[in-house]
Amino acid sequence: MAGVAIEPVLGGGMLTVDKAFLQKLRDVTQKAGVLLHFDEVITGFRVALGGAQSIFNIQPDLTCLGKIIGGGLPVGAYGGSKKIMDHISPTGSVYQAGTLSGNPLAMTAGIKMLDLLSEDNVYPELERKSDLLCNGFKENVAKLGITAQFTRVGSMFSMFFTGTEVVDFHSVKTCDTEFFKRYFNAMLEEGIYIAPSQFEAGFMTTAHTEQDIEKTIQANFKALQKAKG
Numbered sequence: 001m002a003g004v005a006i007e008p009v010l011g012g013g014m015l016t017v018d019k020a021f022l023q024k025l026r027d028v029t030q031k032a033g034v035l036l037h038f039d040e041v042i043t044g045f046r047v048a049l050g051g052a053q054s055i056f057n058i059q060p061d062l063t064c065l066g067k068i069i070g071g072g073l074p075v076g077a078y079g080g081s082k083k084i085m086d087h088i089s090p091t092g093s094v095y096q097a098g099t100l101s102g103n104p105l106a107m108t109a110g111i112k113m114l115d116l117l118s119e120d121n122v123y124p125e126l127e128r129k130s131d132l133l134c135n136g137f138k139e140n141v142a143k144l145g146i147t148a149q150f151t152r153v154g155s156m157f158s159m160f161f162t163g164t165e166v167v168d169f170h171s172v173k174t175c176d177t178e179f180f181k182r183y184f185n186a187m188l189e190e191g192i193y194i195a196p197s198q199f200e201a202g203f204m205t206t207a208h209t210e211q212d213i214e215k216t217i218q219a220n221f222k223a224l225q226k227a228k229g
Contacts, residue, residue: 003034003035003061003062004025004034004036004037005037005039006022006025006036006039007038007039007042007043008022008038008056008058009153009156011201012199012200014151014152014156015166015167015172016151016153022058023056023058035061035062035084036060036062037064038051038060038062040053040063040065041064041065041067042067042201043153043156044063044065044068044069045065045113046156047156049123051063051065052153055153055154060080061081061084062078062079062080063078063080064076064077064078065078065079069110070106070109070110070113071113073103073105073106073109074100074106075100075103075107116206125206126154126155126204126205127154127155129155129204129208129210129213130154130155132210133157133204133213134152134159137159137217140217140220140224141224144228146228147162147163148160148161149164151166156202157201157203157204158201158202159202160172160198161176161180161183161198162174162175162176177198180197182226183223183226184196186222186223186224186227189223189226190218190223191215191219192215192216192220
């Protein structure tokens with residue numbers, strides 16, 4: 001059977017996909033009898049407890065997950081409707097196994113992580129903290145007269161050094177990567193380690209405190225100053 005696989009939110013560089021596009025993709029695949037697969041390895045449990053599909057209110061046929069569900073340990077998972085999953089052994093004829101499948105340590109860490117994320121106010125608090133950090137970055141950019149674009153979905157965010165609205169591969173390529181290199185090194189000098197690429201997303205966690213956020217905003221201002229020269 002044919003299938004279409006897509007990240008509903010692109011984790012590398014935090015590009016959002018238009019909901020209308022995703023809905024059209026869902027409609028077309030259903031009409032054609034083609035499976036729609038959401039890759040939520042990065043977005044799963046990070047942008048919402050139900051992943052990006054719960055934000056867009058679009059249900060794929062299959063979903064793959066990883067990283068966060070292991071509480072930091074190696075793990076991956078996939079799932080779908082009973083009709084599809086009944087094809088997997090031992091119920092069906094499709095065999096799947098791996099050395100780390102069902103690893104007790106990873107499963108225990110993952111269950112604990114899911115318990116913690118299911119507590120009250122976790123995602124509203126992540127939203128508030130992410131908004132606080134990104135607004136601080138936006139204010140710094142405005143004060144220094146630096147051209148930048150921002151994207152964010154839940155606790156995932158990116159800052160692109162370009163004057164072009166970042167919506168696709170072509171607009172991403174307009175980013176000033178040399179400026180980012182100077183900014184990255186300046187952030188290191190301020191004691192803040194970010195992903196070493198203009199095209200990687202940042203993530204807020206429940207462990208980050210308001211003091212951490214304020215320190216990062218201040219470091220961002222100084223790093224932007226240094227990068228600007």
